[in-house]
Amino acid sequence: MEIKKVGVIGCGSMGAGITQLCAQSGYQVVVSEINDELLKRGMGFIDKVLSRSVEKGKLSQADKDAIMGRIKGTTSTGDFADCDLVIEAAIENLDLKKKIFAELDGICPPHAILATNTSCLSIIDMAMVTKRPDKVLGLHFFNPAPVMKLLEIVKTIATSDEVLETSQKFGESLGKTNVTAQDAPGFIVNRLWLPFLLHSIKLYEDGVASREDVDNAIQLGLGYPMGPLTLADMVGIDVVKFVSDALYEQLKDPRYIVPTLVDKMVAAGWLGRKTGKGFYDYK
Numbered sequence: 192m193e194i195k196k197v198g199v200i201g202c203g204s205m206g207a208g209i210t211q212l213c214a215q216s217g218y219q220v221v222v223s224e225i226n227d228e229l230l231k232r233g234m235g236f237i238d239k240v241l242s243r244s245v246e247k248g249k250l251s252q253a254d255k256d257a258i259m260g261r262i263k264g265t266t267s268t269g270d271f272a273d274c275d276l277v278i279e280a281a282i283e284n285l286d287l288k289k290k291i292f293a294e295l296d297g298i299c300p301p302h303a304i305l306a307t308n309t310s311c312l313s314i315i316d317m318a319m320v321t322k323r324p325d326k327v328l329g330l331h332f333f334n335p336a337p338v339m340k341l342l343e344i345v346k347t348i349a350t351s352d353e354v355l356e357t358s359q360k361f362g363e364s365l366g367k368t369n370v371t372a373q374d375a376p377g378f379i380v381n382r383l384w385l386p387f388l389l390h391s392i393k394l395y396e397d398g399v400a401s402r403e404d405v406d407n408a409i410q411l412g413l414g415y416p417m418g419p420l421t422l423a424d425m426v427g428i429d430v431v432k433f434v435s436d437a438l439y440e441q442l443k444d445p446r447y448i449v450p451t452l453v454d455k456m457v458a459a460g461w462l463g464r465k466t467g468k469g470f471y472d473y474k
């Protein structure tokens with residue numbers, strides 16, 4: 192099956208990044224938000240990122256205009272009626288995602304693939320509210336989606352081989368390297384990354400080293416693009432907590448228990464870059 196038109200549900204940081212990436216790769220994209228204000232903010236973010244590329248001389252103004260021209264913003268899910276693939280990138284709430292999948296199933300054409308960008312929720316639970324569980328799978332992008340080279344493709348026990356193959360070709364068309372995982376807690380990346388991240392936070396919480404030294408040690412000692420505390424601020428402390436709690440709930444493995452500091456930061460609203468304060472100040 193050929194994918195020509197892509198739908199994206201949610202224009203937050205992941206949804207906006209996925210929208211930009213798909214439009215840059217030549218797809219027609221329709222992206223939805225729950226209200227005009229959030230849609231305007233998400234579209235404005237894409238416009239800003241692309242304008243920066245024009246200023247840096249990495250993209251021509253004409254190419255930027257063409258990319259923006261391929262994106263249609265909407266607040267109506269009815270606009271997904273002619274999509275070949277819809278990628279859900281709403282907030283991490285299983286009941287909400289199930290509601291979205293049931294609605295999409297009624298709107299999208301029978302051949303359409305329905306994908307979720309979830310980091311940690313059970314994908315078969317989303318598939319089973321539709322009449323097409325064989326066409327449901329996970330397409331897990333990494334933040335920032337237009338830049339990170341990986342696409343984690345997550346197959347449930349019901350996903351068909353044909354849908355998997357179409358999704359792998361789609362990932363390649365976006366310039367990503369695909370990895371395939373089963374619908375198991377945390378898939379590959381979060382399953383391996385979170386114990387390391389939470390351990391880094393604990394080291395700082397215990398006063399073993401300053402936040403800068405924890406970050407410099409990993410960034411410079413191991414050649415990572417950014418230190419773990421800086422990365423946690425970028426991903427969002429609330430997201431780190433949600434995904435870790437979900438993995439602990441499913442695996443009962445103490446390596447996924449968040450340090451007390453994470454709970455306190457969430458309670459204080461220190462959620463990282465998006466709130467202007469996390470492990471570091473961004474104001």
Ligand code: 3HC
Pocket residue numbers: 208240243244247249309310332333334335336337338339381416417422426430434
């Ligand atoms: N959206 C789009 N493009 C972005 C962007 C964003 N939010 N942030 C940066 N970029 C682009 C820049 O425009 C720039 O593009 P250019 O090379 O064409 O000019 C390029 O990325 C590099 O950006 P900068 O020069 O500003 O900064 P850096 O070279 O320091 O790179 C970084 C920034 C790409 C974020 C890099 O530090 C990095 O790779 N960090 C690690 C990110 C990471 O690990 N992400 C995974 C998080 S885990 C996750 O998402 C899973 C989830 O389930 C929790």
